[in-house]
Amino acid sequence: MSRRRSEGFGLLRWYPPGWRERYGEEFAALMEDTLGNRPPTRRLRLTTALTGLRERGRETGVVGDSVPPVDRARAGSLLVLCAWAAFVVAGSSFAKLSEGFGLAGPTGTASVSSGAYRSVMVVAIVACLVVAAGMAIAVPAFLRFLRGGGWPLIRRHVVRALIASGVGVSALAVLVGLAHTLTSAQRDGQLVSHPAVWYYEVAFIATMLLLAVALLLWTAAAVVTARRLDLTGTIVSAEALLAATAAAAMVLMTAATAVWWGSTASSTPWFLQGAPAGAAGSPLNIQLAATMVLMLAASILAGYGASRVARSGITFRTGPG
Amino acid sequence: MTRNRQPTGLRRSNDPPVLILTSLAAGPKHGHALAKDIEDFAGVTLGPGALYGAITRLEERGLIAPLETDDRRRPYRMTATGSAALAEVVDDMRRIADIGASRLGLIPGALA
Numbered sequence: 001m002s003r004r005r006s007e008g009f010g011l012l013r014w015y016p017p018g019w020r021e022r023y024g025e026e027f028a029a030l031m032e033d034t035l036g037n038r039p040p041t042r043r044l045r046l047t048t049a050l051t052g053l054r055e056r057g058r059e060t061g062v063v064g065d066s067v068p069p070v071d072r073a074r075a076g077s078l079l080v081l082c083a084w085a086a087f088v089v090a091g092s093s094f095a096k097l098s099e100g101f102g103l104a105g106p107t108g109t110a111s112v113s114s115g116a117y118r119s120v121m122v123v124a125i126v127a128c129l130v131v132a133a134g135m136a137i138a139v140p141a142f143l144r145f146l147r148g149g150g151w152p153l154i155r156r157h158v159v160r161a162l163i164a165s166g167v168g169v170s171a172l173a174v175l176v177g178l179a180h181t182l183t184s185a186q187r188d189g190q191l192v193s194h195p196a197v198w199y200y201e202v203a204f205i206a207t208m209l210l211l212a213v214a215l216l217l218w219t220a221a222a223v224v225t226a227r228r229l230d231l232t233g234t235i236v237s238a239e240a241l242l243a244a245t246a247a248a249a250m251v252l253m254t255a256a257t258a259v260w261w262g263s264t265a266s267s268t269p270w271f272l273q274g275a276p277a278g279a280a281g282s283p284l285n286i287q288l289a290a291t292m293v294l295m296l297a298a299s300i301l302a303g304y305g306a307s308r309v310a311r312s313g314i315t316f317r318t319g320p321g
Numbered sequence: 322m323t324r325n326r327q328p329t330g331l332r333r334s335n336d337p338p339v340l341i342l343t344s345l346a347a348g349p350k351h352g353h354a355l356a357k358d359i360e361d362f363a364g365v366t367l368g369p370g371a372l373y374g375a376i377t378r379l380e381e382r383g384l385i386a387p388l389e390t391d392d393r394r395r396p397y398r399m400t401a402t403g404s405a406a407l408a409e410v411v412d413d414m415r416r417i418a419d420i421g422a423s424r425l426g427l428i429p430g431a432l433a
Contacts, residue, residue, distance in 0.1 A: 023373055026352060029393040030369045033353035044368060051370030055377070066381060 011045065014052025016059045060227070062308070070236050072312035077134075077236075077243035078223050079305030083298040084131055085219040087250050089212050090294035091124060094257060097288055101264075101271065113263035119256040127249035134242040135222075141229040153228060157221035164214040171207040178203055233314075240309040247302035254295040261288060337367055337375035338384070342399055342407040345385060351394040352376070379403065 012020050012027060031040070040048075057063040061075030101117055178200050231239070264271055265283030272285045344350060344358045356367050367375075376397065379385040384403030388396045399407070422428050 019377070023377065025393045026395045027369060027373050030352035030356070030372070033394070034356070034369055047368050048370045051368075051374050055374065066378075 011040065011048045012052070014049045014056075016056045018059060019055050069312040069314050070233065073236055073240045073309050073314045074226070074231070076305045076308030076310075076312060077239045078226055079308065080243035080247050080302045081131070081134075081222060081226075082219055083250060083302035083305060084127075084246055085215050086294060086298040086301070087253070088215060090291050090298060091253070092208070093287060093291040093294070094120070097272075097285070097291065098260070113260050113267060116256045116260035116263060120253050120260065123249050123252050123256065127246055127253070130242050130246045130249065134239055134246070137235055137238055137242075138226065138229060138231065141231050141235065142225065145225070145229050150225075150228060154221060154225050157217070157224050161214060161217035161221045164210070164217045168207065168210040168214040171203070171210050175200075175203050175207045237314055240312075240314060243309055244306045247299075247306035250295070250299045250302045254292070254299045257292060257295060261292065335363065335365055337371050338379050339407070339410055340365060340367070341372070341375055341379060342384065342403055343411075345397060345399040346404070346407060349388055349396040349398040351392075351396045353394065355397075 011031065012024050015024075015027075035044075054063060058066045061067040061072040062079060065072070067075075098117065178196075182196060182200055261272075261283075269283045272283060272288065340359045340363055341355060343362070344355050347358070350358060352369070352372055356369075356372055360366050376385065380387070380397075382402075383400055384406055385397045386400050388398055390396060419428070
């Protein structure tokens with residue numbers, strides 16, 4: 001195989017296997033005709049990568065209308081699940097940042113921030129139940145899939161997620177052991193000049209990253225599995241309805257978190273810095289800003305997923321499918 | 322501005338699907354010949370990704386069909402459905418062009 005032909009085939013990796021099977025040879029021939037003896041430009045590589053990814057999106061029902069409505073609804077629901085995984089990471093960060101707010105609350109906290117905080121907690125519980133319900137109603141189809149010999153198709157993804165979870169939980173155990181050697185103030189990030197506190201901070205961030213990777217891999221395994229399940233029309237409709245509810249919950253939680261931040265920043269800014277009550281403190285908190293950005297991104301993704309579900313044209317049925 | 326999209330997915334005159342159908346109206350062509358022809362008559366350079374994205378959509382909608390060949394460079398032809406869809410979109414574009422030309426006074430004696 002010539003170098004140019006090999007480059008044409010190399011760019012094909014962005015496209016889904018089915019598309020490559022049908023159009024791969026002629027696409028590579030067009031690349032050769034277009035390029036002659038020149039190497040592909042960066043622009044050509046980029047546009048080919050983007051069109052290849054778009055083709056993958058079309059094949060999975062994430063964009064376009066190439067697949068049947070029921071598959072578009074399923075893809076929309078799975079986008080909401082991916083958004084939920086990202087939201088869980090952001091929510092964990094928010095829970096850590098607002099630690100102690102729900103129990104005692106900083107002195108002088110305005111009722112608006114308390115209300116917003118309670119709203120985040122209540123909606124989070126509802127959203128967890130919705131996601132759990134979405135998983136529960138897919139269990140019979142999952143068991144049928146396993147009985148039908150589906151395990152080899154998902155084994156690689158599940159094993160990868162299990163290994164990542166094992167590493168994450170081990171790191172968490174080390175972190176807990178390390179935390180017991182520190183005082184409460186040190187664990188909260190004060191006295192950072194102390195070497196033990198610095199090690200704890202690094203270990204904390206590394207552990208959170210490992211757990212986030214494990215969550216990401218479980219989500220990937222869930223998506224790969226869900227795409228292969230033989231779901232009835234009723235189950236797809238129910239999943240779509242639950243996905244739309246979860247998406248709405250994410251938007252609500254993002255809005256409530258923004259309100260909490262704004263009202264806490266104006267009434268008790270020291271709380272955002274972990275400083276003693278009444279101390280001077282900036283309302284700006286980098287971790288909270290990053291958390292908000294992640295929440296917002298997850299909400300937008302969930303909103304897009306929910307809109308795919310709504311535009312798929314499926315009806316939300318409750319009868320047998 | 323909202324506008325009813327046709328079920329064929331064809332829209333503006335510089336849409337890759339419209340350009341491909343216009344090129345195939347002159348006879349079957351493979352990918353590279355299509356790209357060259359489109360560049361010649363429309364001045365639009367379609368990269369391989371955009372070209373094959375549009376070919377995929379057009380084939381899905383039954384507006385074009387591949388021809389049998391042993392060559393890697395597979396030619397495509399326009400189907401009867403594709404011909405009808407192109408006629409419709411060309412008629413639509415001509416109507417708008419006529420109104421625009423008339424309002425600009427480019428057609429002597431014509432009133433919009």
